[in-house]
Amino acid sequence: MYEPEEDEGPITREDNPFIEKFEAFFKDRYSKEIERLVTNYPKKRSLHVDFTDIEHYDPDLADEILVNSDICIEAATLAIKNIDVPMLEIDEFSPHVRFHNLPPERQPILKDISAAHISKLITVEGVIQQVTEVLPKLKYATWKCTRCEAAYKIPQTKNQPKTPTLCTECKNRTFLLEEETSEFEDYQKIRIQEPLELLKGSEQATNLDVYVSDDLVNMVSPGDRLKLTGIIRLVPPKEKKTVYGRYLEAVHIEETDKEFEEVEISKEEEAHIKELAAKPEVYDVLVQSIAPHIYGHETVKEAIALQLFGGVKKVMTNDQKVRGNIHILLVGDPGMAKSQILKAADAIAPKSIYVAGKTTSGAGISATAVKDEFGDGGWTLKAGALVLASGGMAMVDEFDKMDPDDRSAMHEALEQQTISVAKAGIVTKFKSETSVLAAANPKFSRFDPYQPFIDQINLPPTLISRFDLFFMIKDVLDRTKDQEIANHILRTHRAGEMMLQRAKLKISTRDRELEEVQKEITPEISADMLKKYISFARQNIFPVLSIAGMKKIGDFYVSLRDQGRKEGAYAATHRQLEGIIRLSEASARVRLSNDVEEQDVDRAIRLVKGSLEDMVTDPETGKIDIDIITSGQTHTQLANLKKVLAIIKEKGHELDMVPMEEVMTEAKTLGIDSEKVRDIIGKLQKSGDVYYPKHGFVKPT
Ligand code: ADP
Ligand code: MG
Numbered sequence: 001m002y003e004p005e006e007d008e009g010p011i012t013r014e015d016n017p018f019i020e021k022f023e024a025f026f027k028d029r030y031s032k033e034i035e036r037l038v039t040n041y042p043k044k045r046s047l048h049v050d051f052t053d054i055e056h057y058d059p060d061l062a063d064e065i066l067v068n069s070d071i072c073i074e075a076a077t078l079a080i081k082n083i084d085v086p087m088l089e090i091d092e093f094s095p096h097v098r099f100h101n102l103p104p105e106r107q108p109i110l111k112d113i114s115a116a117h118i119s120k121l122i123t124v125e126g127v128i129q130q131v132t133e134v135l136p137k138l139k140y141a142t143w144k145c146t147r148c149e150a151a152y153k154i155p156q157t158k159n160q161p162k163t164p165t166l167c168t169e170c171k172n173r174t175f176l177l178e179e180e181t182s183e184f185e186d187y188q189k190i191r192i193q194e195p196l197e198l199l200k201g202s203e204q205a206t207n208l209d210v211y212v213s214d215d216l217v218n219m220v221s222p223g224d225r226l227k228l229t230g231i232i233r234l235v236p237p238k239e240k241k242t243v244y245g246r247y248l249e250a251v252h253i254e255e256t257d258k259e260f261e262e263v264e265i266s267k268e269e270e271a272h273i274k275e276l277a278a279k280p281e282v283y284d285v286l287v288q289s290i291a292p293h294i295y296g297h298e299t300v301k302e303a304i305a306l307q308l309f310g311g312v313k314k315v316m317t318n319d320q321k322v323r324g325n326i327h328i329l330l331v332g333d334p335g336m337a338k339s340q341i342l343k344a345a346d347a348i349a350p351k352s353i354y355v356a357g358k359t360t361s362g363a364g365i366s367a368t369a370v371k372d373e374f375g376d377g378g379w380t381l382k383a384g385a386l387v388l389a390s391g392g393m394a395m396v397d398e399f400d401k402m403d404p405d406d407r408s409a410m411h412e413a414l415e416q417q418t419i420s421v422a423k424a425g426i427v428t429k430f431k432s433e434t435s436v437l438a439a440a441n442p443k444f445s446r447f448d449p450y451q452p453f454i455d456q457i458n459l460p461p462t463l464i465s466r467f468d469l470f471f472m473i474k475d476v477l478d479r480t481k482d483q484e485i486a487n488h489i490l491r492t493h494r495a496g497e498m499m500l501q502r503a504k505l506k507i508s509t510r511d512r513e514l515e516e517v518q519k520e521i522t523p524e525i526s527a528d529m530l531k532k533y534i535s536f537a538r539q540n541i542f543p544v545l546s547i548a549g550m551k552k553i554g555d556f557y558v559s560l561r562d563q564g565r566k567e568g569a570y571a572a573t574h575r576q577l578e579g580i581i582r583l584s585e586a587s588a589r590v591r592l593s594n595d596v597e598e599q600d601v602d603r604a605i606r607l608v609k610g611s612l613e614d615m616v617t618d619p620e621t622g623k624i625d626i627d628i629i630t631s632g633q634t635h636t637q638l639a640n641l642k643k644v645l646a647i648i649k650e651k652g653h654e655l656d657m658v659p660m661e662e663v664m665t666e667a668k669t670l671g672i673d674s675e676k677v678r679d680i681i682g683k684l685q686k687s688g689d690v691y692y693p694k695h696g697f698v699k700p701t
Helices: 019-029 031-040 051-057 059-067 069-080 267-278 282-289 298-309 338-348 404-415 479-505 511-521 527-540 547-567 574-590 598-615 635-654 660-669 674-686
Strands: 046-050 096-100 121-132 135-145 151-155 175-177 183-193 207-213 225-235 245-255 328-332 352-356 367-371 379-383 393-397 418-423 426-431 435-440 469-473 697-700
Touching: 019 031, 019 051, 019 059, 019 069, 031 046, 046 051, 051 059, 059 069, 069 096, 069 225, 096 225, 096 245, 121 207, 121 245, 267 282, 267 527, 282 298, 282 574, 298 328, 298 338, 298 435, 298 469, 298 527, 298 574, 298 598, 328 338, 338 352, 338 393, 338 435, 338 527, 367 418, 379 426, 404 418, 469 598, 479 511, 527 574, 547 574, 547 598, 574 598, 635 660, 635 674, 635 697, 660 674, 660 697
Parallel strands: 046 096, 207 245, 328 435, 328 469, 352 393, 393 435
Antiparallel strands: 121 183, 121 225, 121 379, 135 151, 135 175, 135 183, 183 207, 225 245, 367 379, 418 426
């Protein structure tokens, strides 16, 4: 085995025994590629070498690359210049040699990178979390002696600048960098994290910083999934400590499929999935398998089941995309197991992330550009949960407490499935094909059944209207239900205690009871199996609406609109129509059916209708009124507002200032009481339609 000398000087033919070996290999296997490179140089300046080619040609050399990575890369870089190809008019030909496709034992997961990998080539897979802008990095420094101006050109390989120790001319020890004659190289810092689908349960994702340079910069953006080959290097510790940081110096970048669905499914598992899907009671089994430790909430669980399977993403002829992802919003009183349900869904989804609205580092949900330490003073593009989970699901808890930045990004993320960042001259768009399951609390901590729902939630109506389904989870005082839930919670807690007792104290007197409870709260389909089932359906099933299904959806939609038209209100918009289609598709996927049948449509309609009744019923008329979420007001409220404004305008013609008293008297004849008038005038003032010239008076603008 080759042992490098202590003193690193320039490597020459004599002391690098691998140069000749690489020459032989290149001549034999890569002469075409090198010729092409010469022709395109310096626009193209990298030779990509498949590691398996070397393995086949010279197994010993392949081993050396793994052991003495740096020396071999150096040798390959020198060898390439010696290959006999007609050199066009190139003064200096010094391309990079970029190895890739390392053997499996050199492809650790991020978590498993250890001291054994230092200074060695490895390949890792990850999703990009952050990318800095491109910065200049010193490659060859020209140092000038401050006394006699003698110049020294020194290659820079470390993070700290390397200067001459002593001027050979005048023995001076201070030098200044001469920028004009120094050489710089583009460089960029990237932070990757473990792909979400490779994490189990609520495992924390591991990070790794990667340095890329020259022609590898600006190849990737946050959210991209990559296979990176490079050498693990150490960052010297700050202060006098012995713990080193580490980073990967990238040699090769390869983008891998971003569409996830990594999960591997065996033939037996596939057979089992098909068997499950063929059962008529499959939907009940699914509902039972989602958060079985949470009692009730069957409709919510059914909706989440469909959300996990997802609708079909369509690309229309004009390249317009229509999302297949289903978004669900749960709004409910505190302590109603919303967070628990979100976490349970997170454990089942093949690729997902759970975040709380108020993240510690702002914009942790969408994406942003920040100036931070990571970027060494420059800008860093940072991907948040919705970008990292693209192709999967994001569970956003405390949705109402989101950062203002995240909140505005959410509009675009939910409908267009992208997140745009325009900040300080940086304009980029991230893909966020993520389906969102969100939970929020009412503004005044508990719902008041006599107030329109929209007034009780701290979210803009425009944002709420982008959800396909919303559920209002009210804490109702119902004796039987209270008893049932209490029973369930007590029993599951008791079972948990018994299990612990059995494990710790080896007491097992209550095995029968334990078994019974366990049966109740053990999902019929295990989380692992469910993951596979969902992945299988998403990968292989692409259902199409049947004619009968289409008619059914059309009829329902028109009837909703009809009902609204009679009242002059909008009971539904096209968004609801699309929501029903998506849910129907998801329902067909559950059955592994490529046809959306009437039963799927029925299920979707039932869910959408229930959800509309929950959230957008006008408390004054008891009718479904989608205006509650499209404009934030019920149709009745909107009509009253118009009436009051008309009164003020009318009176404004005769009077300079309109006394509030008069408006109230007049409004009363139209059935609007004084309290509401006060409320409405407040709204009109906010919208800029009227103002208060003095106390007790209003004036139209
Ligand atoms: P939320 O997020 O809605 O405020 P949590 O998810 O934090 O509520 O739930 C509070 C606690 O109450 C949890 O420990 C949960 O398990 C329990 N809980 C609430 N509702 C139920 C239920 N229907 N079945 C079982 N446990 C419940
Ligand atoms: Mg909660």
